[in-house]
Amino acid sequence: MGVSMFPVKKNMTSKILQSRVELHVHLDGSLRHETIWELAKVKGLHLPGNGTFQDLQKAMIVRQPKDLHQFLQPFLISTPCIAGDLSAIERIAYEFCEDKARNGVMYVEARYSPHFLLAEGGPSDIEALSEVVKAVNRGFARGKAAFHIKIQSILCTLVGTNKALEVLQLCENFRNDGVVAIDMAAPHTTDTTKHSEVPDAGIEVEAFKKAATLGIHRTVHAGESGSAEMVKRAIEIYKAERIGHGYHVLEDDEVYQTILQDHIHLENCPWSSYLTGSVPLSTPKHPVVQFAEDGANFSISTDDPMVTGKELQGDYDLANNCWGLTEAHFLRANMNAARSCFLPKAEKQELIGELMKVYGLDEEGTSH
Numbered sequence: 001m002g003v004s005m006f007p008v009k010k011n012m013t014s015k016i017l018q019s020r021v022e023l024h025v026h027l028d029g030s031l032r033h034e035t036i037w038e039l040a041k042v043k044g045l046h047l048p049g050n051g052t053f054q055d056l057q058k059a060m061i062v063r064q065p066k067d068l069h070q071f072l073q074p075f076l077i078s079t080p081c082i083a084g085d086l087s088a089i090e091r092i093a094y095e096f097c098e099d100k101a102r103n104g105v106m107y108v109e110a111r112y113s114p115h116f117l118l119a120e121g122g123p124s125d126i127e128a129l130s131e132v133v134k135a136v137n138r139g140f141a142r143g144k145a146a147f148h149i150k151i152q153s154i155l156c157t158l159v160g161t162n163k164a165l166e167v168l169q170l171c172e173n174f175r176n177d178g179v180v181a182i183d184m185a186a187p188h189t190t191d192t193t194k195h196s197e198v199p200d201a202g203i204e205v206e207a208f209k210k211a212a213t214l215g216i217h218r219t220v221h222a223g224e225s226g227s228a229e230m231v232k233r234a235i236e237i238y239k240a241e242r243i244g245h246g247y248h249v250l251e252d253d254e255v256y257q258t259i260l261q262d263h264i265h266l267e268n269c270p271w272s273s274y275l276t277g278s279v280p281l282s283t284p285k286h287p288v289v290q291f292a293e294d295g296a297n298f299s300i301s302t303d304d305p306m307v308t309g310k311e312l313q314g315d316y317d318l319a320n321n322c323w324g325l326t327e328a329h330f331l332r333a334n335m336n337a338a339r340s341c342f343l344p345k346a347e348k349q350e351l352i353g354e355l356m357k358v359y360g361l362d363e364e365g366t367s368h
């Protein structure tokens with residue numbers, strides 16, 4: 001995966017740059033540094049270093065990979081700037097739409113934990129949580145209209161926080177109002193290296209099984225910092241339809257074959273895979289390249305642009321210039337994303353149709 005291993009590829013055509021589908025991005029991992037700085041100053045919150053914008057930016061971007069816990073530390077600076085502030089939440093949701101539109105994203109599924117956006121020490125019942133979801137929805141509604149993009153939300157439960165049933169309740173309550181799925185991610189508030197990425201029992205399992213029964217879509221962070229066994233659990237126990245990251249699935253051929261045969265979608269995030277330490281630089285072939293070569297159902301997302309310091313184009317550039325993914329791979333990644341997105345059937349068909357049109361593909365997916 002050495003940076004110099006591949007020559008710089010020719011530029012991708014504008015049809016791919018301007019018509020992308022992004023399935024794995026944390027809304028609270030996408031705050032603009034400028035907005036964090038402004039809100040922190042207005043609220044008198046502690047800013048790192050000497051309180052300059054440069055010092056904040058330095059603290060927000062992870063440059064050296066270590067582990068997921070370290071990667072999530074910048075959230076401790078940004079989250080207090082918006083938690084419990086419904087107008088700030090609406091604002092960052094609106095700005096998110098603008099940033100995605102600027103990156104050529106036609107459709108995006110944004111994920112966040114309503115619990116992490118509650119006021120510290122304030123009410124934490126379903127009503128308070130619903131206010132958070134409504135604030136995000138307001139920002140998205142304004143953003144959609146202003147920037148002409150399509151957007152839906154995925155609500156996250158965080159491993160070990162015991163909130164999975166409440167998150168499921170919210171998914172149910174808002175299923176016709178912008179929320180398409182439940183996800184399980186890692187809390188930035190505790191040391192993620194200390195517990196299992198995907199526990200084999202507990203309240204989360206109960207919630208995900210119920211979600212399956214209710215027809216609520218499911219994705220699970222698995223095989224990112226954890227092993228292939230975590231991916232297996234996500235599929236078998238959590239009934240996950242998509243896997244967040246999934247890089248380590250390659251360590252177990254049996255699990256990988258299931259992924260390939262059942263076309264289970266792998267939401268890959270290039271810069272994040274490197275900066276979380278999930279895929280070390282010494283890895284001879286990056287998993288995303290393996291997935292692409294094997295015709296796996298993968299796509300490309302940013303994960304947390306606030307922390308990687310890269311917008312979607314940066315992730316495409318890394319995968320293209322350094323790992324050798326081609327334009328044909330990117331085209332396939334976007335078609336995969338459209339086919340595996342959690343939109344209702346008719347809307348999904350519409351999205352697929354739109355993409356095929358801009359990409360110049362026929363029914364069989366052949367490029368013209």
Ligand SMILES: O=c1[nH]cnc2c1ncn2[C@@H]1O[C@H](CO)[C@@H](O)[C@H]1O
Nearest residue numbers: 026111112113156185186187188221
């Ligand atoms: O790469 C990741 N892996 C696991 N969890 C993550 C990652 N990025 C963010 N979060 C967690 O998901 C929460 C809701 O958006 C974030 O607050 C963060 O704790």
